[in-house]
Amino acid sequence: MEQIQHSLALGLDAHAIRARPHSLMDLVIGHDNFHLTIVGTAPDNSVLLNVGSKPQEPLLTDFKPRETLGYLNWVDSYGNQVLSASSLMRLANGERVRVLLSLDRMDDQALLSAYLRATLIALPLLLILIGMGAWWLVQRGLAPLKQFSQVAAKVTTQDLTHRLSVDNLPHELGELAHGINVMLDRLDAGVQQLSQFSDDLAHELRAPLTNLMGKAQLTLSRQRPPQEYKAVLESNTEELERLARIVSDMLFLAQVSHPAARASFTEVSLAQEAQRVMELFALSAEDKGVTLSLRGDAWVTGDRLMIQRAISNLLSNAIRHTSEASTVLLLVETYEQSVSLSVGNPGRGIEAHHLPHLFERFYRADSSRTRAEGGTGLGLAIVKSIMHLHQGHAHVTSQPGRFTRFSLVFPSKPA
Incomplete structure (x- = not known):
């Protein structure tokens, strides 16, 4: 225009x-x-x-x-x-x-009609292609979750060996798969430890129970004088006391393993608790001619009675295995991020191949000697559990024929 x-x-x-x-x-x-x-x-x-x-x-x-x-x-x-x-x-x-x-506008109408016809023809095919593409993408995206489901279906308390493959997974799912694998590793280790503990417990209880039954059956096989019955009862009482100590130690381990045990944590002086334990063992140390010595002091956060129990277990072992007329040293040391209380004694020492297993339940470096002395095989396992509850750890160093030192390592108390 x-x-x-x-x-x-x-x-x-x-x-x-x-x-x-x-x-x-x-x-x-x-x-x-x-x-x-x-x-x-x-x-x-x-x-x-x-x-x-x-x-x-x-x-x-x-x-x-x-x-x-x-x-x-x-x-x-x-x-x-x-x-x-x-x-x-x-x-x-x-x-x-x-x-x-x-x-x-006839040409425009013709073009629009042709476009509309082409759209109506192509739209169903396009929708089918879009649907197939969406299905493929969904299947590809859900493939890792299907793998998770398959592994979860295979995992049982009898078989915890299955693990998730982290290959070709997105970063987020890779981290999740790694976390699940770590969880399965811990569960597997826990179940194996529980199974081993059950086997060890059955073996540990079988010997005294067999002794009790054997002595009782032998005693009842014929008439005996009252003095023999008294001797058998006294012997059985010793075995029963040992069984009672095993049960008591097992109950204590269960108590220590429960997170609620942290509720009674307070500020504790390691020197004060060590001194109290030393007073309890003063007579047994004196009978063997052993001198108890304490050096250093530090404060930690923990349960006073449990810390006393850990020190008591280490000190009783040290007195039992130290040389006569020697000194057992309790040493408290403070480091940048930790506090250590060690119990060291001269003596026969412990062979290197025993050291990694000393804190396992019912493990004994010298089983015959320990049973004869009335040990339950749970003392060091209790020490390990107590230190784990206190977010610390216990370790041992030893030179055969020279000395042995057990250490309780606590995290430093926040300033």
């Missing part, structure tokens, strides 16, 4: 539009879907120019003449959509004419 207005303003009047319409026809010819009609103003409203085959006469009464550009969508007799624009334009001589320019 702007080009038409520009051409009309170059000097054309109503007569020139009829006689020399070439400049206007050039704007429309070559575009089969454009139709141009120029109508004069009142009183005759005659058609000055009509280019194109599209009849536009019905539009002459549909548009009210106005200076601004107006638009109208309408349908011709063939059912085609037509978009028309109408505007009053001034000629060079000031005369005004009405310009109608129409666009046949």
Whole structure:
């Protein structure tokens, strides 16, 4: 419309539009879907120019003449959509004419119909492809979780050997799989330890129970003097006392292993608790000619009675295995991040291959000697459990034929 207005303003009047319409026809010819009609103003409203085959006469009464550009969508007799624009334009001589320019939208409709048909045909296929792609992505994303489910279904208390593969897993799932594997390792170790403990406990209880039954059956096999019955009862009482100590130690281990045992933690002086334990063992040490010595002091957070129990177990072992007329040294030392209480004694020492197993339940470096002395085989296991509850650890160093030193290592008390 702007080009038409520009051409009309170059000097054309109503007569020139009829006689020399070439400049206007050039704007429309070559575009089969454009139709141009120029109508004069009142009183005759005659058609000055009509280019194109599209009849536009019905539009002459549909548009009210106005200076601004107006638009109208309408349908011709063939059912085609037509978009028309109408505007009053001034000629060079000031005369005004009405310009109608129409666009046949048949090609647009054909293109839109073809696009719609193609879309309706392709859409089901596209939806199928999208669905298959989504299914594949979901299956690929859920594959690690299926692996987790398969491993979880295989894990039982009888079989804890299955582990999750961390290969080709996303970073987040890789960390989760690693954490689950670590958990399974701990559970496996715990179950194996429990199974071993059950075996050791059965073996440990079988010997005294067998002795009790054997002695009782042998005693009852015939009539005996009262003195023999008394001797058998005294011997059985010793075995029963040993069984009672085993049961008591097992109950204490169960108590120490429970997290609620930390509720009674207070500030504890290692020197004060060691001194109390030394007073309890003063007579037994004196009988053997052993001197007890204490050096150093430090404060830790813990359960006073449990710490006394740990020191007592170490000190009783030291007195039992030290050389006569020697000194057992209890030494408290403070380090940057820990506090140590060690119990050292000269003596036969412990062979190196025994050291890693000393804190295991029912483990004995010299089983015959320990049983004869009334040991239960749980003393050092109790020490280990007590230190684990205090977030510390126990360790041992020994040189055969020279000395043995057991140490309780506590974390330093926060400033």
